[in-house]
Amino acid sequence: MPNTLEGNTVVLTGTTKPTTILTKIKSLGGEAIFCPLIETKETILLDDDKQLQQARIVDWLIFTSQNGVKAFCNKMKRHHLTPSHFNGKVAAVGTKTATCLEQNGFHVSFMPTVFSADVFVKEFPAIAGDEPNCLFIKGNRAKDTLKRGLAFDVKEWTVYDTHENLSYVQSLIELVQKKAKLILIFASPSAVDVFAKYVAPTIGWDKATIAAIGHITAARLAYYGAEVTYKPKVYTMEAVIEEIQRKKEINHERS
Template identity: 55%
Template sequence: MQSNLPLKGKTILLTGTSKTTTIVDNITALGGHAIIAPLIETCERMDSNDAERLHCVNQFDWIIFTSQNAVDAFASKMQRHQFSAENFRGKIASIGTKTTSALEKLGFQVSFMPSVFSADIFVKEFPSIAGNLPSCLFIRGEKAKSTLKDGLPFVLKEWTVYETIERHDQTSVIINCIHHNQDVTVIFASPSAVDVYARDVASHVGWQATRIAAIGHITEAALEQYGATVNIMPSVYTMQAVIEEIMKVGDKS
């Protein structure tokens, strides 16, 4: 294998939302073949009270974002109702480099990010810097688990700003890819995508037909519940870290 093309001969299936397409150029430059087959998409949940709720955000000491999708939906509301980062006084807590980068592009300064990009680590580390009985608002998606609400030792208000929609139009693309390529790695970044794949794809080809990569131990656990063996799960929960791990492994036999 050529050292300057460490992904040569490898096919990488991206199952997350279409936002994952930013990694495609990187995979291609490394000699790999990227196939975008999103099994989920997100859409903003719009409400007639959005402007009022944006004003109410200033009542909170902390505003918490755990996904780039939540930032994007919140940004859409800000733009629609002519808000900017300067309109908000609360501190910002974020999970993940993509989430933080999206917030910074909007003009926010992130005051806290956990050492591991996961909600269960967030609830362990956040209280020590959050202050005494802080008021917190969690900007979330409809499928967000109750980890923050159950795990934090103070009251957490929530605002659901986006919904996750399952996509079933990519099934044949994924199955054909698996049948026609020998070294395929499927990357999962959320339990929602795992659920769709399990029903639509694994039920036909099984879990052993490809190498399985997971971003985050929550996604890893979802895969293992279906009986899948997770071959790649980097300690840093980013797409780039997964690609770096794929470069290290041999061919899929």
Template identity: 45%
Template sequence: MPEHGPLLGETVIFTGTLKTLEVFDLVRQYGGVPVSIPLIQVNEIVEQTDEAKMKRCSTFDWLIFTSQNAVKAFHSKMGRFAISASEIPSKIAAVGTQTAAALEKIGFTVEFIPTVFSADVFVKQFKPTEGELNVLFLKGTLAGSIIREELPFNVEEWTVYETGAKRDSIDSLVDLLKNKENCNVLFASPSAVQVFKEDAVPIVGWEGYTIGAIGHITEKALLEAGATVDVKPEIYTLKELVISLSKRKDEFR
């Protein structure tokens, strides 16, 4: 453990499902203690129609992925039906560099990423020149309707994973916030905010710890829930959120 650093003496709590331990290492490099207490759980949706839907993917001009969870579920289906990335000639769009990296890891080439990693910016910037297009949006159960409603193309949706509350984590989170000083709670989705609001806030409230949001959609959910958002990075990744948190703490030392 470093003897100095902007996060020295700080406990950094991640409330989402972590895809990599890179952010844990980063917190430790800054002198902090990382803790994973996910408030949501994600599972692939498996249906009898999956094989037929997988085979149809090659007929779409573009496939759109807005999360690593969608990539993971899609990859699972590729393996189940022995379909490789080379058999899907569709162009690929990803919301976020981490989602793009996950796609490239399984063999796809990502041809479009918006400058801000959110669906509302994606629909404004995604303007292929091919004309009339058929696109497939690979999504989760909590995804909004903005991509389907605001893209000027024929948009089909395939819900490949479900997100649910993980309430068995609440006691551990509440204990930390009640008994430890210098806690920081990082939110990566509105769904995690909702669970925290319903199960933790009645006990610990919204004060006494630093709150971080990965982007403006999660920030909006926090503000509507009554929280004050202390940290939000310009680039919407957990790594940048940790970096922004470290800068804030450094300023106040």
């Protein structure tokens, strides 16, 4: 069904504008709107050079987001380094993170079967080696899952900060009030928190259908009492659109 999303408005609330996903939604007959509720900014500190030198000699560099990759690569280029200067292997959580690394010249040696940090800590030790020296490249809101869940020492380097983006809050409130068939896609607990703090008090959670990418995001939505209709097994934006499309087709056939 080429027009599975006809009459639906799909709102994406993440940090990065996913052009291919917006195009996909439109190709399915839906209206696609980008309303980022969070934004990220690289953290630049005086010890960045020292941190980069440490990163060059660790056994593993670990990345769990595209934002971490981009900030790390910005620092790397600013200090005239290339991927060839780094001796260790690279682990990534998620295909988007892995693709971003490869686009910047890194080879990804490990990625968990489910794109989640708690699955990473279960699967990574089997291939990490004996007492590996690891550096987790992260944002300021990253949870301590890796540090707590891995038996060996994991050093951390915060390379970007996540902030609330309130510039879209009013337009999002108006969208929810106006659109009859609205689907909100959340890709992180941080975006859920912003919605809960600034949008939900005005319009609640039940005026739109909700999609979650990842069980951590879904759990955060459940914390606020929101019902999640779409939660794909694969934690990607592509998968959530496919899940929406699949359920829409099933409902159409039943009707």
